Amino acid sequence: MKTGKTRKKRNILEAANVIRSKNSGPFELTLDIMFKDRHYYDLFRKERVITPAKVARMYGIAKEDVLKVIYFEPSLAVKMTIRRRIPSGAPGDSDIYGAQQHAPLLNITF
Amino acid sequence: MPKTRPATLPEFRILSTTAILGYGFPETSFRRGLKKRPHLIAADAGSTDPGPHYLGSGHSFTSREAVKRELRLMIKAGVENRIPVVVGTAGGSGARPHVEWCAEIVREIAREEKLHFRVGFAYADVDKKTVLEAIARHRIQPFPFGPELTAKTVKETGDIVAQMGVEPFIKLLDRKVDVVIAGRSYDPAVFAALPISLGYDPGLAIHMGKVLECAAIAATPGSGSDCAFGTLKADSFILEALSPDRKFTPKSAAAHTLYEKSDPVHLPGPGGAIDLSGCSFTDIGRGRVEVRGSRFVPTEKYWIKLEGTRLAGYRAVSIAGVRDPIMIKGIDAILKAVQERVRTIRGKDAANGRMIFHVYGKNAVMEEIEPVKETKSHELGILMEAIGRTQEEADSILSLTRSTLLHYGYPGRIATAGNLAFPFSPSDVAMGKVFEFSIYHLMQIDDPAMFKTEVVRL
Numbered sequence: 001m002k003t004g005k006t007r008k009k010r011n012i013l014e015a016a017n018v019i020r021s022k023n024s025g026p027f028e029l030t031l032d033i034m035f036k037d038r039h040y041y042d043l044f045r046k047e048r049v050i051t052p053a054k055v056a057r058m059y060g061i062a063k064e065d066v067l068k069v070i071y072f073e074p075s076l077a078v079k080m081t082i083r084r085r086i087p088s089g090a091p092g093d094s095d096i097y098g099a100q101q102h103a104p105l106l107n108i109t110f
Numbered sequence: 111m112p113k114t115r116p117a118t119l120p121e122f123r124i125l126s127t128t129a130i131l132g133y134g135f136p137e138t139s140f141r142r143g144l145k146k147r148p149h150l151i152a153a154d155a156g157s158t159d160p161g162p163h164y165l166g167s168g169h170s171f172t173s174r175e176a177v178k179r180e181l182r183l184m185i186k187a188g189v190e191n192r193i194p195v196v197v198g199t200a201g202g203s204g205a206r207p208h209v210e211w212c213a214e215i216v217r218e219i220a221r222e223e224k225l226h227f228r229v230g231f232a233y234a235d236v237d238k239k240t241v242l243e244a245i246a247r248h249r250i251q252p253f254p255f256g257p258e259l260t261a262k263t264v265k266e267t268g269d270i271v272a273q274m275g276v277e278p279f280i281k282l283l284d285r286k287v288d289v290v291i292a293g294r295s296y297d298p299a300v301f302a303a304l305p306i307s308l309g310y311d312p313g314l315a316i317h318m319g320k321v322l323e324c325a326a327i328a329a330t331p332g333s334g335s336d337c338a339f340g341t342l343k344a345d346s347f348i349l350e351a352l353s354p355d356r357k358f359t360p361k362s363a364a365a366h367t368l369y370e371k372s373d374p375v376h377l378p379g380p381g382g383a384i385d386l387s388g389c390s391f392t393d394i395g396r397g398r399v400e401v402r403g404s405r406f407v408p409t410e411k412y413w414i415k416l417e418g419t420r421l422a423g424y425r426a427v428s429i430a431g432v433r434d435p436i437m438i439k440g441i442d443a444i445l446k447a448v449q450e451r452v453r454t455i456r457g458k459d460a461a462n463g464r465m466i467f468h469v470y471g472k473n474a475v476m477e478e479i480e481p482v483k484e485t486k487s488h489e490l491g492i493l494m495e496a497i498g499r500t501q502e503e504a505d506s507i508l509s510l511t512r513s514t515l516l517h518y519g520y521p522g523r524i525a526t527a528g529n530l531a532f533p534f535s536p537s538d539v540a541m542g543k544v545f546e547f548s549i550y551h552l553m554q555i556d557d558p559a560m561f562k563t564e565v566v567r568l
Contacts, residue, residue, distance in 0.1 A: 024372045
């Protein structure tokens with residue numbers, strides 16, 4: 001193993017055991033990542049692996065459409081809330097519950 | 111270990127039957143819960159999750175048969191053992207038609223089981239005049255990403271409901287009813303109202319209600335179709351599952367406050383918010399978790415959440431597969447050209463109605479925010495969604511688009527007999543009315559018990 005700088009990037013699945021998306025009301029989509037243990041939670045938090053700018057980039061949306069990124073220690077989780085592309089159930093919506101919008105998060109490396 | 115509780119507040123026990131009335135629960139779990147001598151049997155019966163259709167149409171998204179089975183068990187046990195039974199957001203969306211749907215089921219159960227009891231109804235409907243006045247008085251607030259509320263929108267909206275807090279429940283329970291059937295309610299209110307009226311801490315009571323409203327979803331393994339049990343004390347509450355294959359863990363209980371919320375620490379509701387920043391979750395053995403430190407912080411003004419939907423048109427859909435690799439390669443340009451051609455054929459009618467293609471195998475789930483741009487599937491599923499001002503208009507847009515796409519001569523085409531594999535005949539389905547959320551706003555009110563209530567003896 002080399003020093004930290006040249007260390008091979010690892011995939012999020014090594015650090016997390018729950019990655020999911022769901023509506024929070026009809027206008028918001030909320031994304032959760034729950035870490036396997038405190039070590040990963042602290043690491044992600046300290047190294048700012050997930051920022052509003054990064055969430056915007058992953059989803060190809062404007063930075064204003066990322067409402068917040070919040071770390072929640074009791075469940076070793078980080079929560080990201082973004083704007084839904086269409087309000088839930090309106091014509092053209094593709095995912096009423098917002099339950100299948102999490103896949104881009106599976107590409108996170110750290 | 112828990113501290114000795116003050117003698118003035120003995121523990122208050124709640125049996126939560128299921129995450130949404132109609133989602134089901136095993137009778138064995140329910141009986142196990144009853145053996146623990148609950149002071150309250152309660153269930154939340156609704157959600158806006160299934161989308162705007164149900165509030166708009168007045169229909170329930172749960173099955174009548176399932177709701178009746180569950181209510182029969184709950185009401186029989188409640189009336190026979192003198193335990194109040196409380197149900198919130200009756201009928202799934204909690205407007206008057208939904209409450210009446212549920213009330214009819216309750217009447218049938220009383221008749222069939224020869225039970226006599228007092229039912230309290232609380233209606234969540236808010237009349238348009240009240241909302242219009244609130245707009246004029248600047249007492250309406252939108253949610254993030256939601257639009258401002260206008261008088262025009264209020265006029266276009268059907269039934270408007272508000273999520274009631276604990277106050278209407280307390281009002282009914284004070285009148286010694288055996289069963290409460292309420293319209294749209296803040297989910298935790300069905301669990302928290304009675305203990306709050308008895309003097310228990312509202313922060314703990316609402317937080318416990320927040321977990322119990324999803325029944326065993328917050329246990330591990332989680333389930334929305336199994337019961338959960340909560341014990342509220344003076345300065346903590348305890349959660350436990352009621353089937354031997356599940357348990358609550360500090361992580362599962364804590365994780366639940368993330369679910370469907372944009373902020374896990376600050377959870378707003380009618381009249382205030384619960385603040386979980388000082389919360390602790392402790393494993394106390396035998397699959398039980400004890401929670402401490404949840405605080406209720408009242409807001410200066412009392413705000414409630416309004417919900418309403420309006421008609422967005424009528425829908426017709428058709429599903430077809432594509433297996434031709436040349437067509438798959440050119441799919442975006444082909445669909446665009448077909449849209450264009452249909453628009454030309456419809457002439458001045460093209461200003462009305464629209465056609466939306468959902469291309470499964472490409473980006474139908476995430477649409478324009480799908481980061482994977484290169485399609486590698488060897489087959490695609492095309493869901494054609496037509497929206498019109500009438501069903502006839504939607505049907506006609508769909509029919510025209512479907513036939514145009516079927517025979518469209520795209521560049522490089524070698525399969526000249528037809529472009530689509532239809533699984534069904536008929537290929538087109540009329541879906542009826544399409545609703546959209548038009549009101550999802552906060553409204554400031556003066557009297558939290560403003561909701562209409564009535565007590566009926568069965």
